[in-house]
Amino acid sequence: MITKEKLFEIKEKTKPSLVEKLLESDRVEFRGEDLVLKGEYYKKQVRIALKNCDIIDPTNIDEYIAMDGYFALLKALTEHEPGYVVEEITESLLRGRGGAGFPTGRKWNEAYRYQADKKYIICNADEGDPGAFMDRSILEKDPHSVLEGMALGGYAIGSDQGYIYVRAEYPMAVKRLQIAIDQAREYGLLGKNIFGTGFNFDIELRLGSGAFVCGEGTALMESIEGRRGMPRPKIHRTAHKGLWGKPTIINNVETLANVPVIMNRGAKWFRGIGTEESPGTKVFALVGKVENAGLVEVPMGMTLREIVFDIGGGAQDGKEYKAVQTGGPSGGCIPAELIDTPVDFESLGKIWSIMGSGGMVVMDENTCMVDIAKFFLDFSVEESCGKCVPCREGTKRMYEILDRITKGEGVEGDIERLEELSETVSSTSLCGLGQTAPNPVITTIKYYRHEYEAHIKDKRCPAKSCKALIKYEITDKCIGCTRCAKVCPVVAITGKVKEMHHIDQSICIKCGACYDVCPVDAISII
Amino acid sequence: MQVTINGKQYDFDKGTTVLKACSEIGLDIPTLCNDERLVPSGSCRLCQVEIEGWGKLHTACTTQVREGMVIHTHSDRVIKARQDLLDMLISNHPLECLTCEKSGACKLQDYCYEYGITEGTYRWEMSKPYFDDTNPFYTFDARKCILCGLCVRVCDELQGTNAIGFENRGFDTQVATPFGEGLENSTCVSCGNCVSVCPVGALEPKSKKKFRHWETRTVRTTCSYCGVGCQMDLKIKGNEIVEVQPAFDAHNEGLLCVKGKFSYNFLSHPDRLKKPMVRKDGVLVETGWDEALDVITSKMKEVKKEFGSDAFAGLTSARCTNEDNYMFQKLFRSTLGTNNVDHCARL
Numbered sequence: 001m002i003t004k005e006k007l008f009e010i011k012e013k014t015k016p017s018l019v020e021k022l023l024e025s026d027r028v029e030f031r032g033e034d035l036v037l038k039g040e041y042y043k044k045q046v047r048i049a050l051k052n053c054d055i056i057d058p059t060n061i062d063e064y065i066a067m068d069g070y071f072a073l074l075k076a077l078t079e080h081e082p083g084y085v086v087e088e089i090t091e092s093l094l095r096g097r098g099g100a101g102f103p104t105g106r107k108w109n110e111a112y113r114y115q116a117d118k119k120y121i122i123c124n125a126d127e128g129d130p131g132a133f134m135d136r137s138i139l140e141k142d143p144h145s146v147l148e149g150m151a152l153g154g155y156a157i158g159s160d161q162g163y164i165y166v167r168a169e170y171p172m173a174v175k176r177l178q179i180a181i182d183q184a185r186e187y188g189l190l191g192k193n194i195f196g197t198g199f200n201f202d203i204e205l206r207l208g209s210g211a212f213v214c215g216e217g218t219a220l221m222e223s224i225e226g227r228r229g230m231p232r233p234k235i236h237r238t239a240h241k242g243l244w245g246k247p248t249i250i251n252n253v254e255t256l257a258n259v260p261v262i263m264n265r266g267a268k269w270f271r272g273i274g275t276e277e278s279p280g281t282k283v284f285a286l287v288g289k290v291e292n293a294g295l296v297e298v299p300m301g302m303t304l305r306e307i308v309f310d311i312g313g314g315a316q317d318g319k320e321y322k323a324v325q326t327g328g329p330s331g332g333c334i335p336a337e338l339i340d341t342p343v344d345f346e347s348l349g350k351i352w353s354i355m356g357s358g359g360m361v362v363m364d365e366n367t368c369m370v371d372i373a374k375f376f377l378d379f380s381v382e383e384s385c386g387k388c389v390p391c392r393e394g395t396k397r398m399y400e401i402l403d404r405i406t407k408g409e410g411v412e413g414d415i416e417r418l419e420e421l422s423e424t425v426s427s428t429s430l431c432g433l434g435q436t437a438p439n440p441v442i443t444t445i446k447y448y449r450h451e452y453e454a455h456i457k458d459k460r461c462p463a464k465s466c467k468a469l470i471k472y473e474i475t476d477k478c479i480g481c482t483r484c485a486k487v488c489p490v491v492a493i494t495g496k497v498k499e500m501h502h503i504d505q506s507i508c509i510k511c512g513a514c515y516d517v518c519p520v521d522a523i524s525i526i
Numbered sequence: 527m528q529v530t531i532n533g534k535q536y537d538f539d540k541g542t543t544v545l546k547a548c549s550e551i552g553l554d555i556p557t558l559c560n561d562e563r564l565v566p567s568g569s570c571r572l573c574q575v576e577i578e579g580w581g582k583l584h585t586a587c588t589t590q591v592r593e594g595m596v597i598h599t600h601s602d603r604v605i606k607a608r609q610d611l612l613d614m615l616i617s618n619h620p621l622e623c624l625t626c627e628k629s630g631a632c633k634l635q636d637y638c639y640e641y642g643i644t645e646g647t648y649r650w651e652m653s654k655p656y657f658d659d660t661n662p663f664y665t666f667d668a669r670k671c672i673l674c675g676l677c678v679r680v681c682d683e684l685q686g687t688n689a690i691g692f693e694n695r696g697f698d699t700q701v702a703t704p705f706g707e708g709l710e711n712s713t714c715v716s717c718g719n720c721v722s723v724c725p726v727g728a729l730e731p732k733s734k735k736k737f738r739h740w741e742t743r744t745v746r747t748t749c750s751y752c753g754v755g756c757q758m759d760l761k762i763k764g765n766e767i768v769e770v771q772p773a774f775d776a777h778n779e780g781l782l783c784v785k786g787k788f789s790y791n792f793l794s795h796p797d798r799l800k801k802p803m804v805r806k807d808g809v810l811v812e813t814g815w816d817e818a819l820d821v822i823t824s825k826m827k828e829v830k831k832e833f834g835s836d837a838f839a840g841l842t843s844a845r846c847t848n849e850d851n852y853m854f855q856k857l858f859r860s861t862l863g864t865n866n867v868d869h870c871a872r873l
Contacts, residue, residue, distance in 0.1 A: 233568035233588035386699025387569045393614035396697040397648040424610040427582050428571045
């Protein structure tokens, strides 16, 4: 079993060589006393949850300890009562990073005050939003931060058993987590009598089998309990009656990764970052049609403009930036004119989107907003568990309408019908999945109604993206190089060498291959 | 707890659900998935009510009353939500009420009538058809299934068999047996409790007789198959039993076994003995109870006199009540004087 002295010894022994190795690699630099990743992309970032990612070796517990790992746990166990940990987290105003933003301290306090013979802490690592990989990165690159966060949570609420519900589609995360758990057990940082304080805490992995809805707290618990992952009605608070009817805390990976840092540096420090109501940072997976895609961790309150343009470098290939989608299938599309919105729970809520777990999909001028709404709804239709009527039947009908619109078969009244269905599905669904599934539709109708109308009334896709509504035509810029004719998979293009070519619309399947190969941009989309 | 429902004040016990509270005061709240015996599932969403200050609508089956709660069960908002939900359900439901056995006892039909829903707005893609008639006693028609989950929950929570569950997700969700092997190859014990709770015509007994529910009358009786004494309601058309429903307000609490639920055809079978018979000159002849009992007692006396008490052996039935069985062994032990008495007890 590891002692306080031994922990210090490991840190002192490991840190100098680690720092030396990192500085040699020229990937990191010092920002004050902190080691941070070097480069333009990282300049505006403030990394708390990702602080060790790409810096330490995730399979080496000593390197985590070298970066002050497990010192928060040591301090809490040896110097403070559980109530102090709850207070500190409450004071920090840390809010759930899984999307809803519920204050973590309040959640912990509920479980802390509730008397029971057994309590559980669950780490929700069932990340599933399309294009989102924040949690995956933390699990793969800094698994110990999650374990330490859970142990602190366990100590705070009086739990001796934690579960990490991680999706099986993250094999590397599963592997690294298991290595981390084994190492922590070996050091006695998990298990019985941690640091000789009498505090017992262990963690087990539970693998999810690919259902998005299992990221919903009650469905996640059903799944851990061995049943089909379907949400159950919240008759009682999870903090009072959760897993197997016992007080349970479910926290997201990123939330837990914040906990040791807050305990090390104090709630006051944490509140100095971000906004008053949403302190700290948030990790985003900046993806889509953006120049510099990747993970970014920025202080809450930073504007979308700073994230998309200053860090992300704006839209790809010099195209015009059109919108950004936050919050995945539960979120909304934010149009270009709202680019100066600060990114925090409140501000995003005001413009009909949500913070969500951190997906941030950038769209350019060629993105059709009806098609985007259809894409996200398709995801919700696929991932609905099928338990409640509005989510099972309603999202399907909304998808069918959107599908018709993008195929040029929309009819008058479709927009109104979509609005009506959105209202019913969001107000009557059982769980968060259904309640928020219409959001991409609601926001795209709100900000891009004219695009819907163009599809329905003019049978035209303004973004020139919906295949059924566009045509490829060869203009007189054509030099007759024949490349388009050679690449056309259905032989729809005819023409003599060095003469203008022609596309037979009755044959064309609108694959866009000709458009991509034309050396003189002679092919236009109408 | 003081609660206001539709403008009137009522007092309810702590822990009462809003649905139960409404039912106690005689208010009819539509629900397709609620069953007092089961853990609430909140899946049909029809019982939603408006609670002042609570923002969105809440399902009455999963919400407990709180002091000072002000509830509206039939506000415009609530009615609109129920209409929309019913519209979604009926849009994905075959409109075969003319030939459906359940017609007249179908909750979906009743609610659509009550809330003015016609054929459904979204009659586009329908659920994948699947029909399972491999069970000897009942059939399952997935097209008619509204996925209320009652059958699955009864099989799990009350019958403890877990023969059925849900497969696939979202719109493709269906009630199914493990690995899609069909009811015949499942662990189903054919108790029929799933059939009894199905609110629509998805699970139907393999009825021998054609009948309409409004043509039947109900007679409460005690199941004669064993000594448990389950209460059941016989649905009778003319003078013939056409269906059996378990009684919910009796000790069997809405449950029956395969025999009680499905095995009533012997009642009108031509081979059934309705009068005692005595063998005369080698042929069984119908007779009255007086003569029959006289024959039995005189034979008993003769045998006892000639061969002694242990020449007798008695076998009674688990279908008899405890009282009947007690009297039977009493007859053998004290009157005939033998311990040669047993019963089948292996129904």
